[in-house]
Amino acid sequence: MHMADALLSTSVGGAMCLASAGAIGYSVLQLKKEDVSEKKLPLMAVVGAFVFAAQMINFTIPGTGSSGHIGGGILLAGILGGPAALLTMAVILIVQSLFFADGGVLALGANIFNMGVIPCLVIYPLLFKPFLQKAMTSTRLTIISIISVVIGLQIGAFGVVLQTLASGITELPFATFALLMQPIHLAIGLMEGIVTASVFAFVYSVRPEIFANVLNGSSLGMNISLKKLVVAFAILTLVVGGGLSLMASEYPDGLEWSIEHIIGDTELEGNGTLHALSESIQGVTAFLPDYDFADGDGKGTSVAGIIGSILTFALAGAIGLLISLCKKKEKVTA
Amino acid sequence: MADVRSKLDNLYTLEQFSAGSSAVHRLHPLVKILVTVAYLICIVSFDRYTVTALLPYLLYVVIMLGIADIPYNVVFKRVLIALPFCLFIGISNMFFDRQVVFELFGMTVTAGMVSLISILLKTILCVSVVLILIAVTPIASISKQLRQLRVPEIFVSLLEMTYRYIGVLLEDAIAMITAYRLRSNGRKWPKLSEIGFFIGQLLLRSMDRAERVYNAMKCRCYSLQDRVSKQIPLKLSDWVFFGIGLASAIVFRFVNVPVLLGGLF
The missing domain is CATH 1.10.1760.20 (Arp2/3 complex 21 kDa subunit ARPC3)
Known part of the structure; x- marks a missing residue:
């Protein structure tokens, strides 16, 4: 609950x-x-x-x-x-x-x-x-x-x-x-x-x-x-x-449709292929997801997204490691 | 019983962490609260298919946990508590949202899968961000800050006192459960027919305690007037933290950093 x-x-x-x-x-x-x-x-x-x-x-x-x-x-x-x-x-x-x-x-x-x-x-x-x-x-x-x-x-x-x-x-x-x-x-x-x-x-x-x-x-x-x-x-x-x-x-899902319609409406333009695809699947609705893997020019961004995600993870890991190493050093010297 | 004990330990562990003295601990509670809220709003405001743009927020979690010297498993345990309902929603999305988004190493990834990952990521981030606030800020400073923000005195006092009494009453409950188990011939929990007496007894004990507490407080000049305490001025470090925290939350919200990073190659 x-x-x-x-x-x-x-x-x-x-x-x-x-x-x-x-x-x-x-x-x-x-x-x-x-x-x-x-x-x-x-x-x-x-x-x-x-x-x-x-x-x-x-x-x-x-x-x-x-x-x-x-x-x-x-x-x-x-x-x-x-x-x-x-x-x-x-x-x-x-x-x-x-x-x-x-x-x-x-x-x-x-x-x-x-x-x-x-x-x-x-x-x-x-x-x-x-x-x-x-x-x-x-x-x-x-x-x-x-x-x-x-x-x-x-x-x-x-x-x-x-x-x-x-x-x-x-x-x-x-x-x-x-x-x-x-x-x-x-x-x-x-x-x-x-x-x-x-x-x-x-x-x-x-x-x-x-x-x-x-x-x-x-x-x-x-x-x-x-x-x-x-x-x-x-x-x-x-x-x-x-x-x-x-x-x-x-x-x-009448509620969903209406909400999707309101949100989706503003982003109708510039996404022709995806729009056509979703329209063919869903019929009437303006369902247009903002997949961030496929925004804009599709495949190119998705590859960039995956590489970038791995880099972000690595960066986060490296920073975490660095801080804990620094802390350990501090403890040793103290 | 172990579960009751662990809940109590959880409370005390957080309190021990919040008594630390790292750079993050020393920051003004107001800026910590504001940055936490800014982060929460930014994270929650992403739509349900966002995955990559959420990742940079992990940096905040990693950096803050690192500086404050809080082990990751504390976060992990709390994420587990928040997870079941989120998983239910996320997994049901997998069944209802089967539109193929892209293929990865021959495996089709559907929109439902993306939204499941997005929900899990958001859960982890939101839980960690709140945990960080609580683990580096003692409850006393938070309630002091709430008073300064003109939250009604009765509400703040209630928050402080309830928090204090949870520990006491959990000990009471543990004592009652122990007593029950020693006399119940191997049964672990009361039967439904006994539960009214059991919990009712705990309630009566609590109410008697409240009476004693009130008398004790009255003897020590307690009254429920709006207390005004001296405001601690913001230091330069507080402003710096506030600036960086707010700016990073907003930048990560509007700039998809991983995609930018990946685009460099």
Whole structure:
């Protein structure tokens, strides 16, 4: 689920960064308004570190022999509330990307959006909180935890699909990609949901007061019928998971084509042969790859490219060797 | 358990590296952050069929790792973590993008293969560039810099504290897993039916710890006001590094150096 830098284009990455920065700014303001941020900070930090530690703990999935671990968003939101949970999730993702290479740095915006904003600022206030505010029992807590995690993960996974496709890095058709991602994340979501629910159930039975902030405070959902909301989310999930992919299969990689068209258009001229070739293969599209092996006059550049690449490698190796030799000498003389 | 331990070691290793005193370590954190971001943007902005033009960026990795005295296997291990999803996308490109680009020693090279190599190269470069920043800049200087860039205080404090507590809570988790294994008759991990109690217990312990931490901090005059610390001025060496870093990132982006080099022959 963590997206890497290599899979995002600068524009998609930048746009997602802006969106997530906005959400983080909103959450900071919300916390300042609550005026409990000072007391809450250590709790947020420790619970954030807890999510890290808890992710190390695997559990055996019955019947499969494989193991899974917990996710974060809904678990954090249930304990800390939406805005605080988003900040904590953002920090977790930053630490993961900086120190563990789990998710890219430019991709942080996308990752924070998919795994933080969606569960903490969308699912939690619209679904989780109003459902429990109506009546708080351990059964309801279990049910809504599983539902929230599953829906959150489905939307998040769909976000990954959209962002990757919009970046134009993958050649996977939209439908195939979506059909791969959604079911996998349905299974993961169910597992994560069950674990989140069982953690909540345990905590609720031992210290029910921890869920006080879920029950207190204003709720967006109070004047909206909850049933309608659940139905709306269920429909949304269905549309996302199945409907769109079915529709898209009628127009295979429609998104890709349009993007390719926009990018390819500006480079149509001066590449006659390649253009004709790609046109004959692809029919209507303006698919015109910038292979840097074949830009301009074809073969000549490709040979130059290969020789040059070998030279660059050799140069890099030589510099590396030289620096390490110098360092060794320094150590010996010192 | 070894995996939990190794994650913790990874964190401590990076911290040890960042405490070094090489020329790169001594640079101002701001210029290191800016050059890193510039490199990332330039690398990511290449299209999916770029291979040769990406290679010169390896020079930065090699030079920085060399000067900072960081072994290559640290980079290698981290690339492995980032790889699976990138490989999935890259390999699927091989199946869907079969247009022949050119032939090399009788072997046909398809566009999908080129894009697979491009994705792998980008992954290696992006991961290394970030690793270099973290391995030569202590987290304290990074967060100080973030404060100076007017990132909200609560966010920076949260980042610092979470980072500190990861080590503590991982030790907690390791202790719990050890205790579990000693009593579970050879089972390695908790069953699904036990996981709620197990993780829930860790959560409650963490929350109690947070309470104690808060009290301890309060006793030491902690408050969440915007802190203003003195700005460290940029030295000449910082400007030089910034200039060279930025210029090289941009030049490599717009000039295909390997093709130029190869063209000389």
